[in-house]
Amino acid sequence: MMTRMSFGGDEHIFVELDEEMSLDACFRALSLARAVRASGIKGITEVCPANASFLVRFDPDVIAPDDLRAELVSLDQATERAEPLLNTRIIEVPVFYNDPWTRETLMRFRERHQAPDMTDLEYAAQINNYASVDALIAAHAASPWFVSMVGFVAGLPWLYQMVERAKQIEVPKYLRPRTDTPRLTVGHGGCLGCMYSVRGAGGYQMFGITPMPIYDPAQSISYLRDFMILFNPGDIVRFRPIGREEYDAIAAEVAAGRFVPRISPVVFSLDAFHADPAASNAKLVGALNGH
Amino acid sequence: MAIEVIKPGLATSVQDLGRPGYYHLGIPESGGMDRYALRAANLLVGNAEGDAVLEATFQGPELRFTRDALIAVTGAELPPLVDGAARPTWTSFAVRAGEVLGFGFLKQGARAYIAAAGGIDVPAVLGSRSTYALGALGGFAGRKLEAGDVLPLGAIGNTVQEGRAVPEALRPLLPSPVILRVLPGLYDFRTTEAARDGFFADAWKVAAEADRIGYRFRGGRKLEFVPRRQPFGAGSDPSNIVDSCYPYGSIQVPAGSEPIILHRDAVSGGGYFMIGTVISADMDLIGQMQPNMPTRFAPVDMPQALAARRDAAERLAALRRSLEYNQKL
Known part of the structure; x- marks a missing residue:
């Protein structure tokens, strides 16, 4: 990996840790972005982590662009030697896979899809060599996911599957983006998952839907009262498959202001993950059960 | 009230x-x-x-x-x-x-x-x-x-x-064509040199899809990309990158055909390569552009971008002075 920097006009500097996506690149991008935020370098106004890169916005009236670049280069060298540990949290997200709402939506946009005769899940199962839709869903829910970026629109998390590359689910995006996606759809495009925080256009394959809101501009939902967005880059997500009955029950709890997502603090070690992904994942998921 | x-x-x-x-x-x-x-x-x-x-x-x-x-x-x-x-x-x-x-x-x-x-x-x-x-x-x-x-x-x-x-x-007056100054960079190495030259030489027009999120342009030549094996996670189109954050004013060119400049309601990130970024001094100008307006993109370097920024700050200072003076009358 070789860090690359480039100015985005006179107010941004773009820092790329790697051209390709990996948990290592994402971890490095997040760690360095955090270090930049903590550095107190004058003139920096925003730091935005992305999958394998991050963006710094700055005020060139306060710090000269070349001076900022020099500061970032030395921070990059300093953090390269730091132990890859992340203090974060794991969040359980109940998902109603193969639900009627995303199914109704995907049927309306079949002519924009690679396989008009199949559903998104059937297509994803086939091209990833799963024997059935259920087997794909089991794989999707089996391992935790790393929130590699939050954005596109308000509060939308991108998710990286925490398994060896060979086991990652990969699908193309729709041939032409849909003009509609139900709010809280769980989608997948390329190697990345996402949750649509708002209803709107989208190009990711649709796998299911969660009853748990993740963005609330009115801040009326109990667990979004302090801040309107649930996810932060670096959060870890565990999907738990649910059926229609539990979906309705959780939706009712949310409406009544009683629903509280299951969230536990965890320390994620990149080295431990590489040494034994299954054991590292089991430990992370165990934290949700108080282990 | x-x-x-x-x-x-x-x-x-x-x-x-x-x-x-x-x-x-x-x-x-x-x-x-x-x-x-x-x-x-x-x-x-x-x-x-x-x-x-x-x-x-x-x-x-x-x-x-x-x-x-x-x-x-x-x-x-x-x-x-x-x-x-x-x-x-x-x-x-x-x-x-x-x-x-x-x-x-x-x-x-x-x-x-x-x-x-x-x-x-x-x-x-x-x-x-x-x-x-x-x-x-x-x-x-x-x-x-x-x-x-x-x-x-x-x-x-x-x-x-x-x-x-x-x-x-x-x-401010709106010249025709509108000239938007651009600092090349970000992923501009993805296009061939000839394509980059073409981008800055060609006559563009504001497309109908122009709103607070972004402004789309038509009329210039399609960009040619430097061939490569796409990095893991980037997507198969040569204009795809691993999804990154988009600067305000950045110019993405999906499939190399129609440039889009992101503005104040920008989508914060995505998977399209960017050829450069409109300098801060020219962002206001975009807000006054109508569909079909002739447009040119002019490459500048950082010292020129900062000089333009100072000019814009001076114009604002002059506006403040002029209205303070009015107020005292």
Whole structure:
């Protein structure tokens, strides 16, 4: 990996840790972005982590662009030697896979899809060599996911599957983006998952839907009262498959202001993950059960 | 105490100088696309520069005032009418309780800023009254105005006379073609050198898809890419990258065909390569561009970008001096 920097006009500097996506690149991008935020370098106004890169916005009236670049280069060298540990949290997200709402939506946009005769899940199962839709869903829910970026629109998390590359689910995006996606759809495009925080256009394959809101501009939902967005880059997500009955029950709890997502603090070690992904994942998921 | 919306116009929303600080979570800064015009409108009516105003796009709204108010309209040349009688732009004028502020047809530019003394007093969300429609956040009910909306006005802090005007020399002109200065960079190495040269040499036009999120352009040659094996996670099209954060003003070119410049309501990230970024001094200009307007992109280096930034700051300082001077008279 070789860090690359480039100015985005006179107010941004773009820092790329790697051209390709990996948990290592994402971890490095997040760690360095955090270090930049903590550095107190004058003139920096925003730091935005992305999958394998991050963006710094700055005020060139306060710090000269070349001076900022020099500061970032030395921070990059300093953090390269730091132990890859992340203090974060794991969040359980109940998902109603193969639900009627995303199914109704995907049927309306079949002519924009690679396989008009199949559903998104059937297509994803086939091209990833799963024997059935259920087997794909089991794989999707089996391992935790790393929130590699939050954005596109308000509060939308991108998710990286925490398994060896060979086991990652990969699908193309729709041939032409849909003009509609139900709010809280769980989608997948390329190697990345996402949750649509708002209803709107989208190009990711649709796998299911969660009853748990993740963005609330009115801040009326109990667990979004302090801040309107649930996810932060670096959060870890565990999907738990649910059926229609539990979906309705959780939706009712949310409406009544009683629903509280299951969230536990965890320390994620990149080295431990590489040494034994299954054991590292089991430990992370165990934290949700108080282990 | 308020403004009643009789007709909303095409796309009119409450905007101020925006809500920076949440782009890392996908909430863009929003705020007036032409900040200079927004500041001027506020200064003309004695408001703080960053008070909330209405941004009207292509077509003016029709507004009934329930209290006397001092008004100024800046930015696009969208002629104000008070109960049908013409009023000048870039000049403060009075509207009495019960009168209706309407507008004639757009003559130049794209976005008019309508300031009222006291400012539009919708609640501030995350430190700003600006509307971010995609996220249903801020402004009036998180959306553009609709007929029947009632907008509260704030208390008047600083009483000024009607008839204050921005001098002609300080009213920006829109040249044709519009020249947008661009700092090349980001992922510009993805295109061939010939394609980059073509991008800056070609004549472009604003496409119909031009809004607060971004402006699309047509008419130039399709960009050729340097062949490569696509990096893991980037997607198969040569214009794809591993999804990254998009700077404000960045120019992405999906499939190499139609450049899109992201503006104040930018989507914060995605998987398209960017050829460079429009410099901060030229962002206001984009807010005044209409569809079909001829456009050229001009490459500049960082010292030129910073010099343009200083020029813009000096123009703003001159505007402030001129209106302070007026105030003392």
